[in-house]
Amino acid sequence: MCPGKKGFKLFKMYQDKKKAKKRLAREKAAVKAMIVFYCKVHHAKGIVPCNDCENLINYAFLKLDKCSYIDNKPPCSKCRTHCYSNDKRNKIKAVMRYSGPRMLYAHPVLAIRYFLTKMRYRCF
Numbered sequence: 161m162c163p164g165k166k167g168f169k170l171f172k173m174y175q176d177k178k179k180a181k182k183r184l185a186r187e188k189a190a191v192k193a194m195i196v197f198y199c200k201v202h203h204a205k206g207i208v209p210c211n212d213c214e215n216l217i218n219y220a221f222l223k224l225d226k227c228s229y230i231d232n233k234p235p236c237s238k239c240r241t242h243c244y245s246n247d248k249r250n251k252i253k254a255v256m257r258y259s260g261p262r263m264l265y266a267h268p269v270l271a272i273r274y275f276l277t278k279m280r281y282r283c284f
């Protein structure tokens with residue numbers, strides 16, 4: 161059985177969708193890990209993540225879900241569309257600045273993947 165050109169195209173679309181989904185899940189995990197890491201150091205008084213950071217995580221997830229570039233998404237720091245509100249953007253920037261470099265020790269696999277994505281888009 162030969163799937164033919166059309167069949168192959170559909171199959172590829174399906175594969176791309178699956179890849180995008182996986183990527184989305186990975187990106188969510190990375191964002192969450194970074195925020196939790198930041199919270200632990202900066203505001204943890206028992207519960208991690210604190211209320212503020214929990215909100216930020218949910219906000220980031222929501223934005224990722226709605227991201228219109230999801231099929232070929234650059235890292236959010238390089239995204240042309242600024243979908244974060246001002247105060248949330250400042251918060252996430254602080255988180256990235258702090259957690260980004262330190263992620264290499266805390267979550268090496270996530271960090272390496274993150275850097276690979278960055279390299280793919282030549283964001284350095």
Ligand SMILES: [Zn+2]
Nearest residue numbers: 199203210213
């Ligand atoms: Zn916090």
